Amino acid sequence: MAGVVIVGGGQGGFQAAASLRQEGYEGPVTLVGDEPGLPYQRPPLSKAYLKDGDAARLALRPQAFYAASDIALVHDRATALDRDARKVALASGRVLPYDHLILAPGARNARPPLPGIDAPGVLGLRTLADARALREALPGPDAPIVVIGGGFIGLEFAAVARAHGCAVTVVEAAPRLMSRAVSSETSARFRAKHEALGVALALGVPVTEVLTDPAGRARGVALADGTEIPGALVLLAVGVRPNVELAQAAGLDIADGIAVDAHLLTSDPAISALGDACSFPDPRTRQRVRLESVQAATDHARAIARRLTGRPAPYAALPWFWSDQADWKLQIAGLPPREETATELHDLPRGGFAVHRWEGDVLVCVETVNAPAEHMAARRLLASGPVTRAALAAQEGSLARLAKAG
Known part of the structure; x- marks a missing residue:
């Protein structure tokens, strides 16, 4: 028996493995993740971890949990799917057979094609390694920092950096903060909140270039109106892109993510998908949506585990989200x-x-x-x-x- 292979060691992939055992699945469960260490929580990376640097507190479960639950952790990267043979090829050369495959590849930070975007001093925030690098690079009090992007991650970081004493400017191309996620009323309240914290806001003007010093290191940004904003550090927080390449190369249907049905099955009945990388029909609006949410990923995982253990039901959980800012x-x-x-x-x-x-x-x-x-x-x-x-x-x-x- 090949069992269930889960590609993606984030919170959704972890929850799929844990829920399979909780629902009584007795076959092999293999969790493949391309980051070192144990699966961990991502939401605290932009908040608590930046303050205390305690990575141990992020682990979803201790090592003993995986041994006790008979979940095989594989630190490797999936490179190809053979759907006919039901096998996953890994970067190491290893091949994993599966009876059912769960794709939980997550998403990666978007990187707009701006001049200077790859300069040292331009950082993102998605993984523990990113958060560790950002924490180590955080300059001292009064040093200028530029945040490109006025969404959840950018504003959470801005609040932490401001509490650290840095001079923070948030640049957002849209006319208001968190415009994709919240109403104009909530956006206006958060604008006033961040301004009260001392965060400078540049709204409605996109960044056109990351400025660099003679050594090639980032020194700030230029805006479309000609304004230049200094920054000893630049955080890029302009959204994410779903990791669909593995699924796409295998011929699975793609529609703003890996397309799944109401049961979170892909166009291949032996493959499910969950989390940031999949789009599904919302049970309330009937429109296809893709949610960038830890809660959605864990709810997806639980629904898939129930289906694989004989209790299928359409995914119908109510989406919910949160953000801690100051x-x-x-x-x-x-x-x-x-x-x-x-x-x-x-x-x-x-x-x-x-x-x-x-x-x-x-x-x-x-x-x-x-x-x-x-x-x-x-x-x-x-x-x-x-x-x-x-x-x-x-x-x-x-x-x-x-x-x-x-």
Whole structure:
């Protein structure tokens, strides 16, 4: 029996292996990852790890867990799939047979073709090695830092670097922060928050070049309007690209990621895919989506494990996301509408707030800051069925009260 081979040692790949054992799968389970060490958490890399540098705290499970669970860890890189023979070729020359293959290759940082982008001093943040290099390169107090990208990762790092005393400028080509992920109301609140922290923001103007000194090292960036912003370090945080090359070369269907059906199966019934690298039909909108989210990856993994152990069901988990920036915890329940639609801003006790996002009279997404009870209520309500304006208005806009009322 060849068993299940999982390609990708991130949190989704780990969860697939762990869930298979939790669901009672007794065949061989092999987890292939191209990073050294044990599978680890990525979200703390842009926050806690930059502050304390404690990599041991990132491990998802200790070494003993894999031995006790009979999960084989293989530190190698998958280079090719033979779908007819059901085999995975690795960079080392080793070949792994499989009965079922789970692709969890994740994503990689996008690198726009800017002059100077490969200069020393331009860093990304995706892996533990990236975070370690970034932490070691973090300059002393008052040193200038440029962050290219005003999304979650860029702003999380900006808050940490500002607390370190650095002079931080965030450059975002879009007219507002986190424009792909949050409403204009939440974006405006976070703009004010970061400006209060002392972060300088340059919005609506793209970077055209990474400037270098005579030694070839990054010294800042140039913007499309001619402005030059100095930076002893430049963080590139402009999004990610799904790692689809292995699947594409094997002839699997690709559609903004590895295309899967409602059961997370690819166009080959012996291969599943999960996480940042796959696109799937959203059960609520029926539109194909790809989620860059640890929670989505772990939910995908659990659904695949249940299917492989005889309990198939369409993937239907409600997406949710979070970002920690300084002392603000942003939590999002549901998928943001593809276009800006009607929103309602509610200020909450203890400095928190919530933004309700509507499509017609139906609530589709809730953004909260420092309001865990409202967030958890939103997740329960959105997962259980439509929430109407009338129902929420009857509880004075409080999701927690609506959930309690049943």
